[in-house]
Amino acid sequence: MRQRNTAAAYAVALALLPAAALADAARGKTLYESRCVACHSIDANRVGPAHKGVFGRKAGSAPDYDYSPALRASKVVWSQATLERWLANPEQVIAGQRMGYSVSESADRTDLVDYLKTQR
Amino acid sequence: MKDSAEQQSGGLIARRNFLGRSGTLSIAAIALLSGRESLAQGMGNAAADVNILNVALGLEHEAINAYQLGAGSGLLQKPVLDVAVQFQGHHKGHRDALIATIQKLGGKPVAEKSLDEYAKALKADTLKSQADVLDLAARLELGATNAYLGVIPAFKDTALAKVAGRLAADETMHWTVLSNALARSLPTAALTFGA
Numbered sequence: 001m002r003q004r005n006t007a008a009a010y011a012v013a014l015a016l017l018p019a020a021a022l023a024d025a026a027r028g029k030t031l032y033e034s035r036c037v038a039c040h041s042i043d044a045n046r047v048g049p050a051h052k053g054v055f056g057r058k059a060g061s062a063p064d065y066d067y068s069p070a071l072r073a074s075k076v077v078w079s080q081a082t083l084e085r086w087l088a089n090p091e092q093v094i095a096g097q098r099m100g101y102s103v104s105e106s107a108d109r110t111d112l113v114d115y116l117k118t119q120r
Numbered sequence: 121m122k123d124s125a126e127q128q129s130g131g132l133i134a135r136r137n138f139l140g141r142s143g144t145l146s147i148a149a150i151a152l153l154s155g156r157e158s159l160a161q162g163m164g165n166a167a168a169d170v171n172i173l174n175v176a177l178g179l180e181h182e183a184i185n186a187y188q189l190g191a192g193s194g195l196l197q198k199p200v201l202d203v204a205v206q207f208q209g210h211h212k213g214h215r216d217a218l219i220a221t222i223q224k225l226g227g228k229p230v231a232e233k234s235l236d237e238y239a240k241a242l243k244a245d246t247l248k249s250q251a252d253v254l255d256l257a258a259r260l261e262l263g264a265t266n267a268y269l270g271v272i273p274a275f276k277d278t279a280l281a282k283v284a285g286r287l288a289a290d291e292t293m294h295w296t297v298l299s300n301a302l303a304r305s306l307p308t309a310a311l312t313f314g315a
Contacts, residue, residue: 101274
């Protein structure tokens with residue numbers, strides 16, 4: 001029930017997204033396809049975990065993905081702020097994690113997270 | 121299946137010759153670590169570098185299997201098939217170099233998954249034409265280029281950063297050839313990779 005309410009809330013939030021945010025999500029998709037798809041897919045675990053539903057879920061909780069002990073033990077929940085911090089410096093957010101890649105530009109991080117938000 | 125796909129290409133001898141050359145690449149990569157035995161024994165930041173190298177190894181396992189899926193699909197025609205098998209050989213060279221380096225640093229190389237697992241993750245069942253296979257390969261190669269360029273600053277050991285740069289160069293070569301085969305135009309702007 002709680003899951004259904006959460007999904008409904010996300011659907012409403014998506015519907016209310018301003019055009020600018022959707023444009024940012026579109027740019028975020030382009031960024032995702034050039035920078036993230038080496039390791040990640042939206043709906044399949046590959047070198048990295050699947051990203052479908054990442055926004056709002058606990059770190060280290062994508063089904064059937066073999067996480068590092070650090071990710072499994074983390075209490076971080078992925079929000080706009082935590083995802084942007086993660087993309088800026090993963091090790092600073094969760095020490096002992098395995099992702100060596102980071103995104104240096106703040107605007108790129110924001111747009112990537114905007115895109116991930118749309119992937120429910 | 122892998123052997124049959126390689127024989128199907130008619131490029132087995134060429135591939136053996138290539139692997140001989142990629143063996144040189146492996147040795148060169150390891151040579152970058154020569155004189156750093158203390159690091160190889162697990163000192164300091166080696167564990168962080170091993171984590172990055174293992175992610176890279178995961179990419180290479182996937183690339184090898186992606187080309188295997190393409191070569192075994194029956195969708196690739198000569199000479200594209202020969203080029204795909206040659207690129208697969210490059211990725212095997214990368215894999216061997218990464219495994220040797222990870223082991224030299226005292227790490228445990230991440231294991232390759234089954235071909236079926238890669239097929240499922242890459243949605244191989246959706247590949248219906250040569251262009252589909254090339255498009256998948258181009259997307260993976262571009263992603264790998266940007267991934268390798270992106271991790272360069274994260275390496276604690278600059279010799280490993282150089283290896284990442286060399287790997288990125290190979291992936292860029294692959295992407296360029298694949299894009300050409302797909303009749304796609306080159307980037308109009310400079311500095312599009314790793315941005």
